[in-house]
Amino acid sequence: MAASQIHLVRHGEVHNPDRVLYGRLPEFGLSERGHKMAAAAANNLLSRDRHYGTLIASPLQRAQESAAPVSTLLSLPIGTEERVIEPHNYFEGKRMSRAVLNPLNWHALRDPNLPSWGEPYGSIVTRMMAAIEDVWKNTSSGDAVIVSHQLPIWMVHRYLAGESLRHDPRKRRCALSSITTLERSGDGFIEVDYQDPAAALSAGSVDVGAV
Numbered sequence: 001m002a003a004s005q006i007h008l009v010r011h012g013e014v015h016n017p018d019r020v021l022y023g024r025l026p027e028f029g030l031s032e033r034g035h036k037m038a039a040a041a042a043n044n045l046l047s048r049d050r051h052y053g054t055l056i057a058s059p060l061q062r063a064q065e066s067a068a069p070v071s072t073l074l075s076l077p078i079g080t081e082e083r084v085i086e087p088h089n090y091f092e093g094k095r096m097s098r099a100v101l102n103p104l105n106w107h108a109l110r111d112p113n114l115p116s117w118g119e120p121y122g123s124i125v126t127r128m129m130a131a132i133e134d135v136w137k138n139t140s141s142g143d144a145v146i147v148s149h150q151l152p153i154w155m156v157h158r159y160l161a162g163e164s165l166r167h168d169p170r171k172r173r174c175a176l177s178s179i180t181t182l183e184r185s186g187d188g189f190i191e192v193d194y195q196d197p198a199a200a201l202s203a204g205s206v207d208v209g210a211v
Contacts, residue, residue, distance in 0.1 A: 003053065003139035006132055006182040006189070007045060008146050008153045011058075012037030012198065013176050013205045014174040021099075022209045023092035024085065029061045033205060035069075037198035042069035042199035044179060051142035053134055054118060056081040058148050066177065067147040074145070083131035084148040087119035094140065096211060110153035113166050121165035126156045129189075132156070136184060150174045151210055156182075160191050169211050175199065176207055179188075 008186075012034030014022065030038060030205040045052070055076040057067035063085075067078045090108040091099050099105050103196045108117040115121065154172045157180060158165055174180070177198035184187045196202075 002184065003136045003142065003144040004183070005041070005050070005143040006142060006146065007135075008148055008156065008180040008182065009041050009045075009066065009070070010150055010153055010174055010176060010178050011060075011062040011147060012041070012132060013201075013207065014062050014209055015072060016206050019095055019206060019208050020093055021086070021089060021091045021096050021211060024060065024091040025092050028066045028209070029059065033201055034062070034176070035065070036207075037068045037201050038066040040137050040201065041066070041177040041179060042073045044143065044195060045070060046073045052145060053142035054139040054144040056084070056131075056144070056146050057134060058082075058085045059196075060086060060149075063149065065149045067145075068075055068145065070145055076145075076184055081131055081135075081146070083127040083153060084146055085106065086125055086149040089118040089211065091211065096208065097136040100178075101158060113206060124152055125159045126163065128152050130157070132182070132189065136189075147208065151179055156180070157191060160189060175202060176205060 013031045015031040052074045056079040057063045059080045071078050110116045153173045175196045178196045181193035183192045
């Protein structure tokens with residue numbers, strides 16, 4: 001047996017008053033709104049009336065906190081999976097709107113195809129798809145939930161859609177606490193659903209943590 005569906009859940013809003021790109025920096029947990037967003041995602045999964053067999057999350061604080069209400073509502077322990085973590089990024093700790101104006105940082109922007117400012121897109125796809133494959137195989141029955149980050153989830157979407165991995169970060173369809181659902185098809189996966197259960201909470205939210 002293997003998982004029926006794989007649900008890729010993005011974390012909720014992060015407490016980030018300085019609006020820096022936090023990447024893999026520690027101690028960036030959810031804001032009060034972010035906890036409500038995570039609860040909305042958990043309630044959405046519960047409302048689907050499906051059986052869930054596995055819950056894993058990125059080791060970063062915001063992902064672990066976003067997995068907590070899922071764990072409670074679905075009665076599943078949280079497994080930590082390094083391969084679904086946020087990519088590393090040259091601009092971590094910087095305010096992006098200011099950093100790109102500084103000539104000392106321009107070398108990191110030299111090649112958006114890779115991208116040159118962080119982990120290559122192809123590397124993100126490789127580790128994410130390996131994690132998804134392993135979770136699918138190791139879930140004896142029901143669905144699996146993976147709590148991750150915007151760019152890794154968006155890379156999976158573009159890879160499965162056969163689209164170029166290079167993209168405009170401002171145009172990602174991967175809202176805070178959104179849920180992207182996959183199913184097995186032959187030897188691979190296809191995307192079958194996307195939902196934004198925290199949409200009602202998104203007005204005024206801060207979402208500037210990654211590029």
